Amino acid sequence: MAILEVRDISVSFGGIKPVRGVTFSVEAGSFTSIIGPNGAGKTSLFNLISGVNKIDAGEISFKGQTIHKLHAHEIASRGLVRTFQGAKVIKRLTVAENLMMAVQGNPGDSLWRFFTPRSRSKFEKHARELAMERLDRVGMTKYADDFAGILSGGQRKLLDLSRALMTNPSMILLDEPFAGVNPTLVEKLLEVLASMRKQHEITFLLIEHDLETVMNISERVIVMAEGKIIADGLPNSIYENEQVVDAYLGSRKRGA
Ligand SMILES: Nc1ncnc2c1ncn2[C@@H]1O[C@H](COP(=O)(O)OP(=O)(O)O)[C@@H](O)[C@H]1O
Ligand SMILES: [Mg+2]
CATH class of the missing domain: 3.40.50.300 (P-loop containing nucleotide triphosphate hydrolases)
Structure with missing residues (x-):
């Protein structure tokens, strides 16, 4: 098909x-x-x-x-x-945060402002879990909390690929x-x-x-x-x- x-x-x-x-x-x-x-x-x-x-x-x-x-x-x-x-990649965000951005969509998204602090933290927890799972698929979990700016060119490609997988x-x-x-x-x-x-x-x-x-x-x-x-x-x-x-x-x- x-x-x-x-x-x-x-x-x-x-x-x-x-x-x-x-x-x-x-x-x-x-x-x-x-x-x-x-x-x-x-x-x-x-x-x-x-x-x-x-x-x-x-x-x-x-x-x-x-x-x-x-x-x-x-x-x-x-x-x-x-x-x-x-x-x-967004160099001043961590590797995990770069991926989490893909779930929350546009951070300026008007919807985002209506999240209560509680639902927001629940959502962040969910996004973090997704990010860690995707990083695992490309063997990059150990870089999760490093700034993306430190990654090599090849690692950025892996990050890009795991970002595509987020949704x-x-x-x-x-x-x-x-x-x-x-x-x-x-x-x-x-x-x-x-x-x-x-x-x-x-x-x-x-x-x-x-x-x-x-x-x-x-x-x-x-x-x-x-x-x-x-x-x-x-x-x-x-x-x-x-x-x-x-x-x-x-x-x-x-x-x-
Ligand atoms: N938005 C655009 N405006 C004007 N020209 C464009 C635009 N996008 C692509 N082109 C032109 O289309 C041609 C094909 O480019 P591109 O699709 O980037 O080729 P490739 O990816 O195969 O190298 C080029 O001549 C490029 O300059
Ligand atoms: Mg091209």
């Missing part, structure tokens, strides 16, 4: 058309990667799916319901969440989670993703520029270039696709 269906979507900003008639669907519980060169429109595509930007044409549905007219927070509350390229999503969109992460931590992140998928039946759609990194974890790879999908299939078929190899994987595969 398809959890996400994207039908012939496009967007333009002034003269630029980052996404041009993209169509694909994602099976529930699957792991799909989107690769392509810089400027291919990958992040723009995520911006459309997650409601950060609105489509000019086409249709997007999630769990059988149209979502492209909804606000980003409404889409997230239906279980479709995303991470942003270049994970951001129990059924699908996560990850925008280049491995960028700037050392190879050992990339392996660790891949393990964390694989186990999350297995234990919690989360559907993943991940953007990455390097095919080799996502070769093993992906059941399917979609290649984007100039706003369009130019290939879509099993990782091996992508690896052997001459057009993709020549244009976008270049010298790596040929060993030059």
